Amino acid sequence: MNDPFQLYENMTVAELKEILRGFSLPVSGRKAELIERIQFEVHTLQAIEEEEQSVKVEDTFQYDEVKGLEPLINWAKMTGRLFTPEAAAFGFPRFPTGVLLTGVPGCGKSMVAKAIANEWGMGFRRVQPDELVGKMIGDNEQFMRDLVTDLAAKAPIICFIDEAEKILGQTRSPGFYRVSDSARDSAESILLQFMEDDNSGVFFVFTANDYDKMSPALLDRFDGRFFIDLPSRIAREQIIASMLAIRKRDPEDFDIKILARMSEGFTGRDIRSALDDAMKVAFFEDARELTTADLITAFTQTSPTSEVHKAAIMAMRQQVIEGKMRRANSQEFEPDLLADKDGTYIGWN
DSSP states (O other): OOOTHHHHHTSOHHHHHHHHHHTTOOOOSOHHHHHHHHHHHHHHHHHHHHHHHHHHHHTSOOGGGSOSOHHHHHHHHHHHGGGSHHHHHHTOOSOOOEEEEEESTTSSHHHHHHHHHHHHTOEEEEOOGGGTOOSSTTHHHHHHHHHHHHHHHHOSEEEEETTTHHHHOOOOOSSOOOHHHHHHHHHHHHHHHHHHHOOSOEEEEEEESSGGGSOHHHHTTOSEEEEEOOOOHHHHHHHHHHHHHHTTOOGGGSOHHHHHHHTTTOOHHHHHHHHHHHHHHHHHTTTOOOOHHHHHHHHHHOOOHHHHTHHHHHHHHHHHHTTSSEEOOOSOOOGGGSEEETTEEEOOO
16 A cells, blocks of 8 residues: 555665565666566555455445345435446536444344445455554554555545444553554544545445444444344345355255344344355255254354343444434334333434
């Protein structure tokens, strides 16, 4: 990500030639020529890596593969159209900035981000934590500056940062202001300024399980903030049927409604794990046919993610009720899955 000129400028000619030999490139010429040759090779390799990453992500999901999140998908469809010349002619003064997806782990945040990237047909850049966090003083700021400069140059483009709170979370020491705090705040300031001023067509998709660790200033920069809850019974029916079809099984051969009732409180990831466990049993037993009974057994033995994150789920649902997050899910939830406050249940209106 960094321009390697300064790094290579401090190297000896012998060291530069050793790098060129590693690339199987010519080692003749002046020092400036050696550096330019290395720069060109490094940038070429980075471009190839980014292109390969883009293909892997964008070819993964489409809107119709996301089950039970129609409000969020409809928002994504409308927002994607704002990157067209027709939207500018209609009177929209600037492009959308981004969306924050939070919610229960395993309920489809990353799937939605990848579906948006695919459906919008824009460039895609997935940012890994090690691309924004460095060991040396000033690294974080430089990495962020390089990132936003690169994004603007390649716009329109989607920048996907998964579990963004682990990179930009406000994890301060209660007693003193650390160097790491300063580096993170400075990098975030660069990002905030870019999101406020840039109109080149960079759209950020952040996912966060612990969104409350992110600064209010950063949260306010997003055009949409959605909470993805546990899938409802109807959504679980769709998820189970879809996953069976992917695994070369006809959903009509299984009692989907019973399985949906038995998977109450399951995330999509929980359902997938239970299905795979049942298939392993059938495969181990002379590759016999998978049955509803196999799935019932697997579902019974699965400990749902919602039990581990129960308190956090209720707190996030309260954020939706207070209007701080938009609800991404489509259908009503089972009564015993609603947030509990002061001894009474809080329902979705």
